[in-house]
Amino acid sequence: MKRILLVEDDLSLINGLSFAIKKQEYELDIAHTRSETDGLWEDGKYSLVILDVTLPDGSGFDICKMIRQTSKVPIMFLTVMDEETDIIMGLDMGGDDYITKPFKLAVFLSRINALLRRSENFDTPATELNSNDICIRLLKGEVYKSGKLVELTASEYRLLCYFMENPNQVLSSEQILGKLWDCSENYVDNNSLTVYIRRLRKKIEDDPGNPQCIITVRGMGYKWVTKD
Numbered sequence: 001m002k003r004i005l006l007v008e009d010d011l012s013l014i015n016g017l018s019f020a021i022k023k024q025e026y027e028l029d030i031a032h033t034r035s036e037t038d039g040l041w042e043d044g045k046y047s048l049v050i051l052d053v054t055l056p057d058g059s060g061f062d063i064c065k066m067i068r069q070t071s072k073v074p075i076m077f078l079t080v081m082d083e084e085t086d087i088i089m090g091l092d093m094g095g096d097d098y099i100t101k102p103f104k105l106a107v108f109l110s111r112i113n114a115l116l117r118r119s120e121n122f123d124t125p126a127t128e129l130n131s132n133d134i135c136i137r138l139l140k141g142e143v144y145k146s147g148k149l150v151e152l153t154a155s156e157y158r159l160l161c162y163f164m165e166n167p168n169q170v171l172s173s174e175q176i177l178g179k180l181w182d183c184s185e186n187y188v189d190n191n192s193l194t195v196y197i198r199r200l201r202k203k204i205e206d207d208p209g210n211p212q213c214i215i216t217v218r219g220m221g222y223k224w225v226t227k228d
Contacts, residue, residue: 001025001026001027002026002027002047002048002116003026003027003028003029003045003046003047004021004026004027004028004029004046004047004048004049004050004112005028005029005030005031005037005040005041005045005046005048005049005050006018006021006028006029006030006031006050007030007031007032007034007036007037007049007050007051007052007055007060007063008030008032008050008052008078009032009033009052009055009056010052013101014030014032016105017108018030020105020108020109021109021112024109024112024113026047026112029046032055032056033055033056033057033058034055034057034058034059034062034063035057035058037063038066041063041066041067043067043070043071043073044071046073047073047074047116047119048073048074048075048076048112048115048116048119049063049067049073049074049075049076050075050076050077050078050112051063051064051075051076051077051078051079051095052077052078052079053077053079053081053086053090054079054080054081060077060079061089061090061093064077064090064093064094064095065093065094067094068093068094068153072141072152072153072154072157073154074096074097074115074116074119074154074155075094075095075096075097075153076095076096076097076098076099076111076112076115077090077095077097077098077099078099078101078103078108079098079099079100079101080100080101081100082100084191087100087191087192087195088191088195091192091195091196091199092195092199094153095153096115096153096154096155097111097115097155097192098192099111115154118158118180119154119158127139129161129164129165131164131167131213131224131226132212132213132226132227133145133146134160134164134204134213136157136160136161136164138161141157143157143160143204145203145204150203150204151203152200152203153199155180155196156196156199156200156203158179158180159176159180159196159197159200160200160204162176162179162180163213163214163222163224164224166224167224167225167226168223168224168225168226169223169224170217170220170221170222170223171221171222171223172220172221173193173221173222175221176193176221176222177193197214197216197222200214201213201214212225212227213225213227
């Protein structure tokens, strides 16, 4: 059974979320503070981490940074901080989703299910994808550029796989979001996709400011251009 770690200090919200999450037949651990999170966190123990940003003794952003040092586990932010700069910061540091309060419970649960489903079932029957000096070892979930290991978040990994599985094809934002989230693209802000693309380019392009692999096709979407 999948286990979720919820880091939240609002007791009234915890009660509702706990009931809804457990009704989906997920196991749930709850931390109310940064220090409690440190005591619970263990790589490989959780299938998903849900983080509030503002905590009594720290920030969910700091917890995300800590987790990303060792793990690719999907991370969802759930917070009242709805400024664009906050959303970009959360996604840039390795968050896979960012939901602002107040929110609809049905949408929240759909996004949880989509994150877990995509992280579990994204691999293809092939064992490797190779293009533009990038190698994805699907069985291990590892990405190499010029033979060197590249650290990617779960969303970055899935995005790169999708591009490399569809070389030289224009993929619309709706197609990409649908593949990544497996739910209505209306649930995901297109600005989030822009952040994912920019973040991935920084890690796999020789010159992120002048991308040669992930090309923007104006008015249409994005394309993975093969050089070999």
